[in-house]
Amino acid sequence: MSTVIIEPVGFRMLPALNELNRAFWTGGANGQLLIQRCAACRRWVHPPTSACPTCEGPVRPEPVSGRGSVYTFTVNAHQFHPEVDPPNLIAIVQLDEQDDLRIMTNIVGCDPGAVRCGLPVQVLFERHDEVFYPLFAPDGGEA
Amino acid sequence: MIDTVEKGAIISGIGISRIGRRTGIPDLELTVESGRAAISDAGLTPGDIDGLTTMGDTPPGRAARALGIEPTYRGGGFSTGGLLSPVMSAFIAVAEGRARHVLIYRTVKMVGGEYVPSSGDGRGQDDSEDAHGDDASGPDDDGDAFADLKHVMGDMETLLAAQAFSAVNWLGLHCQRHMHLYGTTKQQLGWLAINSRRNASLNPLAVYREPMTMDGYLGARPISTPFGLFDCDVPVDGSIAIVVSASSYASDCPNTPIRVEAIGGSRGTGGWLYRPDYPKMASTDAAAEMWSRTDLKPADLDVAELYDGFTFLTFAWLEALGICGDGEAGPFVEGATRIALDGDLPLNTYGGQLSAGRMHGYWVLHEACLQLRGEAGERQVRRQPEVAVVSNGGGPIAGCILLTR
Numbered sequence: 001m002s003t004v005i006i007e008p009v010g011f012r013m014l015p016a017l018n019e020l021n022r023a024f025w026t027g028g029a030n031g032q033l034l035i036q037r038c039a040a041c042r043r044w045v046h047p048p049t050s051a052c053p054t055c056e057g058p059v060r061p062e063p064v065s066g067r068g069s070v071y072t073f074t075v076n077a078h079q080f081h082p083e084v085d086p087p088n089l090i091a092i093v094q095l096d097e098q099d100d101l102r103i104m105t106n107i108v109g110c111d112p113g114a115v116r117c118g119l120p121v122q123v124l125f126e127r128h129d130e131v132f133y134p135l136f137a138p139d140g141g142e143a
Numbered sequence: 144m145i146d147t148v149e150k151g152a153i154i155s156g157i158g159i160s161r162i163g164r165r166t167g168i169p170d171l172e173l174t175v176e177s178g179r180a181a182i183s184d185a186g187l188t189p190g191d192i193d194g195l196t197t198m199g200d201t202p203p204g205r206a207a208r209a210l211g212i213e214p215t216y217r218g219g220g221f222s223t224g225g226l227l228s229p230v231m232s233a234f235i236a237v238a239e240g241r242a243r244h245v246l247i248y249r250t251v252k253m254v255g256g257e258y259v260p261s262s263g264d265g266r267g268q269d270d271s272e273d274a275h276g277d278d279a280s281g282p283d284d285d286g287d288a289f290a291d292l293k294h295v296m297g298d299m300e301t302l303l304a305a306q307a308f309s310a311v312n313w314l315g316l317h318c319q320r321h322m323h324l325y326g327t328t329k330q331q332l333g334w335l336a337i338n339s340r341r342n343a344s345l346n347p348l349a350v351y352r353e354p355m356t357m358d359g360y361l362g363a364r365p366i367s368t369p370f371g372l373f374d375c376d377v378p379v380d381g382s383i384a385i386v387v388s389a390s391s392y393a394s395d396c397p398n399t400p401i402r403v404e405a406i407g408g409s410r411g412t413g414g415w416l417y418r419p420d421y422p423k424m425a426s427t428d429a430a431a432e433m434w435s436r437t438d439l440k441p442a443d444l445d446v447a448e449l450y451d452g453f454t455f456l457t458f459a460w461l462e463a464l465g466i467c468g469d470g471e472a473g474p475f476v477e478g479a480t481r482i483a484l485d486g487d488l489p490l491n492t493y494g495g496q497l498s499a500g501r502m503h504g505y506w507v508l509h510e511a512c513l514q515l516r517g518e519a520g521e522r523q524v525r526r527q528p529e530v531a532v533v534s535n536g537g538g539p540i541a542g543c544i545l546l547t548r
Contacts, residue, residue, distance in 0.1 A: 013303040047301065047417065072323065072422070074315030077365040080308035090307045090367075092316060092416060104298075104305045104416055117323035133304065 003031035003066070004124035005132065006108075011083035014131050020048040023061035028125030028132025034061035035101065044098045066123035067139065068095040071102055075112040087112045093121055093136050109137035147405060147436045149231070151238025153393050154401040154546070156185025156386035157512045162348045162500050165253060166380040171209055173382035174201040174250045178210045181384035186397035187244055192386070194236060194245030196229040198503070199382070201250045216242035223408035224429075224542030226504035226535045231406045231542065233387040243389055249505040250382035298414040298539075311375060311453065313415050313538060315367040317422035318455035322369065324422075325470030329369050331477050332454040333360040335490075336373045336497050338479035339451065343494025345484075345522035350379055351498045374454040379500030383509050399516040401546050404530070407433025408542040415538050425541040426456075426463035426534065433532075433543050434465070441465040445528035446514050447488055448507035451495040456537040464532060464543070489514075489524045504535030508544070515548040 005028065015025055024046075027034035036045040040057025044064070052059050073091035089107040094100075107115055108124070121136035158180025160173040182189060194216030197203050207214055220232035220241075226249075233245035307313060321327050336355060343349035355373065363371035393400040409432065411418065411425030418424070434440075441464060449460040458472035466488065467475040476482050482490035493499050493510040500506070511531040513519040534543040 010306075012306065013300075015300045015304050072316045072320035073368075074307075074312055074319055074370075075365075075368040076306070076312055076315075077367060078309075078311070081306070084306050084308075088306050090305055090312050090316065100419060102417060104301045104307070106305055117320065 003028070004137075005031075005127050006124060006135075008126050008128060010085060010088075011081060012126065012128070012133060014128055014133070017130065020050060024048055025131045025133070027061065027063070028127075028134060031125075032063040033066045033123045033134055035064050035095070035097070036060065037062045044095070044101045046101055046103065064095055064097050068093040068103070068121055068123075068136065070107065070115060070117055070119040070121060072117055073107065073115050075115070089115060091115070091136070103134065106135050107137065108135050114138075145436055145438055148238045149234040149403045149406050149436070151390050152234035152403045153388055153390050153396070154385055154403070154512055155244070155388040155392055155396045156181040156183070156187065156398070157509050158182070158184055158384040159348065159506075159509055160382040162350060162379050162381035162502070164350055164377075164379055168380060170200045170250045170252055170382070171205055173380065174199065174206050174248055174384075175209050177250070177382035177384035178206065178246055178248055181246060181248075181386050182210070184398060185244065185386040185388065186395065187386065192244050192246045194233060194242035196233060196245060197248050197250075198226055198229050198505075199248050199250035200252055201248070201382075206248065210246075212246065216245060221406070221408065223410050224406065225408060225540040227508065227533075227542040227544060228408070230385060230387065230508065231408065231544070234403050234406060237387055237389040240389070244392070245387045246384060247387060248382055248384040249503055251378075251501065251503050252380050253378040298416050302415060309367070310538070311367045311370055314453045314455055315370050317424065317459070318369055318453075320422040321455065321458070321470070325473065327458070327470070327473040329361065330357065331473035332369070332374055332458070333357050334476045334479045335451070335454050335457055335482070336360050338476065338482050339491050339495035339497045339499075341479070342484065342492050342522055343498035345520070346493050346499055349494040349499035350377055351494075355498075370453060370455075373497070376452050376496035376501040377498065379502070381500060381502055383502050383505040385505075385508060385512075398518075399548055401512045401515050401548060404439060404545040404547050405433045405437035406542070406544050407431070407436065409540070411539045411541070413539070422459075423463070424459055424537050425539050426459050426537055426543070429534070429536070429541040429543050430460070430463040430465065433545055437545055439530060439545060443530050444488060444532055445526070446492060446511065446524055446531045447490050448493075448511045448514075448531065448533045449491060450504060450507060450535040450537065451491060451497050452501065452537065454497065457491070457495075459537055460534045460543075463541075464534070484522060484524055492519065492522050492524060507533045507535065511546050515546060
């Protein structure tokens with residue numbers, strides 16, 4: 001299945017890239033969601049850090065399936081930014097690979113009233129210059 | 144008895160300025176109002192005050208000149224108490240003899256409170272309805288606390304990138320997870336807001352005093368689910384000041400001296416997003432630290448003044464402090480009887496930041512002192528409280544204080 005890449009629809013404040021986080025924010029260019037993984041204990045690690053918080057082993061980015069579920073969410077209804085029109089759906093997604101692997105994101109392609117904790121979702125990317133911002137949409141099987 | 148350094152401090156005086164929305168009163172004037180009231184309440188003169196510290200807008204140098212204070216102690220000593228760090232630092236300073244009488248003030252103005260300003264008043268919204276994420280404003284003057292804030296704001300780039308611009312979003316996420324795990328309901332959040340409004344009706348300084356119904360609460364404009372407007376605190380202008388003195392001053396204190404039993408604070412791990420026990424927050428760790436420093440137990444509490452920048456923060460504090468079990472805050476406040484002025488544990492007796500006004504963690508402290516002194520007027524808890532808990536913060540930064548009379 002090829003990864004969906006979309007163009008930005010509103011303002012997005014992009015993160016500053018550095019050695020640690022570059023893979024996570026740019027992997028979408030190749031259709032991959034790249035998450036650090038410990039070479040020693042094989043645990044996944046996010047947010048990016050310089051060593052495994054569990055065993056201090058070396059970490060390096062590896063692709064994940066891009067599948068997960070909504071861990072929690074909020075439907076923002078207030079216009080905090082002039083170029084971000086509400087309602088916007090803010091969520092934390094738990095990736096299927098590990099039960100404490102969570103990613104802050106937006107949910108798209110979903111009626112705000114239909115989102116719930118546990119909803120299966122699939123990654124897609126929003127293209128910027130260098131950054132491919134990982135978004136999530138309801139998994140095809142479920143939506 | 145557990146002997147900790149903070150037991151060497153008392154709160155000898157308290158003062159509060161006029162409180163209002165868009166008062167137009169300069170912050171220095173509000174600061175002088177609360178500062179003079181607190182000094183006089185402590186039975187002191189400006190010349191007696193040898194320490195000055197703040198978590199407020201008014202720079203301490205200006206406040207010192209205006210009040211006629213020449214401080215030698217200017218803050219520092221306990222950096223993990225969040226908004227109450229200056230107060231906790233003063234406890235330590237007087238207990239260690241580095242100062243005798245410290246004035247601490249918190250002055251707030253309605254302007255500000257969001258990371259990304261909305262485009263102003265050109266959109267036809269009544270900006271009296273602005274939702275403010277109160278944890279978003281930073282302290283200006285306390286060096287320790289500022290370092291603290293930078294430390295805990297490591298998630299900021301991630302939050303902003305996800306268009307989560309306000310604390311209302313960050314805490315909405317926590318609250319939604321709590322609802323999912325425990326079945327907490329929107330109505331239960333509403334009971335807290337209704338209880339606060341009922342208490343505010345008895346507080347002449349509170350900004351919103353007309354009764355709130357459940358229908359009114361549920362019908363409020365949505366801000367960020369599950370929060371509507373009445374889950375968010377009310378920005379105000381005002382100033383609160385506290386005099387912290389060495390405990391040896393207690394016998395000379397003209398009013399009931401308030402004793403400091405224990406303090407706790409935390410810069411929690413995991414930031415806003417990644418705590419392993421999410422949706423718990425730093426309040427869990429702050430409360431654990433506080434209870435570790437006293438023989439008193441949650442069952443000893445007579446009154447609770449718990450931070451309510453958003454309704455859910457108070458739920459989190461009720462659970463963090465062990466007043467109820469994990470996930471039980473909703474049933475605890477349901478019906479607003481247990482938490483009423485005549486209930487088992489009167490809660491946010493002045494009306495909270497939700498209805499009285501957002502004095503950023505300082506009105507809870509002022510109110511706890513008033514209740515312990517038995518001077519809260521119409522809203523005084525009838526059976527004289529002996530033990531009170533005060534808390535502030537949420538997310539990755541939190542502090543709490545246990546007070547007795």
